Amino acid sequence: MNAPLPAALNLRSYQPHDLPALVALFQASVSQLTAQHYDAAQRQAWAPAAADMSAWQTRFASLELVIAEDGLVIAGFIGFSLDGHIDLLYCAPAYARQGVASALYAAAEQRLQAAGACELFTEASLVAQAFFARQGFSVQQAQTVTRGAVILPRMLMRKTLELR
Template structure:
């Protein structure tokens, strides 16, 4: 049984470990080994993660034992992070996290959502009603990682 809750600072090590496992294990169809290592390096800069997460609203999905996934977003509509633990991939965790974030953003009056989706996440976001606006490349060191700028307009309810 998955339930959602707000992020707590003590979650940071588990969040970073989940991120690294997700990138390492769930993106191999779209990104080679060098790209995955550049995206989620083994040496973690925890202060950089703390700074990044401090600027976001974060929701955690957990099953009572472990963290199954997380989403980080801003009230301006930017979805910065959405990751699932490999053991929970394709089990509705990302959908539940996204739905809760969208509900929060609607309540805040946000009318447009946007994200920079990896090639792996592109299909998920398309399924949520996002469309590709632009192909982008982000560079980590000497490694290029393709991604998609995607947007969705929230209809008034």
């Protein structure tokens, strides 16, 4: 069941001028919302304070991006490929656990289903694992990603879409 969109939230497509705000939201989300599962060194490796903006620009250019806005404030965003890969899903700390991620995910799933994707997959952080499980994803395998000398655990998760 899809969560209703929080009252003031508007979903829209990414625009190039959103880049700095999305990177800042990503950094705040990782530093403030993941401490239960990742230590300070892991959070710093995952979201360094000095972001590589050209790398982010390249990454965003390869994805479909949907942004959730509350007025002029960006509450969250999702990035995905039409092959069914959910690459990014982050909420601003002030909007965590308020239905923003659910609304973004529902919009992405609808778009992916319309594009003909039969299966979705993501590399979920330990923080996001429960969220994706609630959306019908199941863990395929535990993985690690290395950033410098720091190892970050994550889960490869998949979901088969119903044919419509």
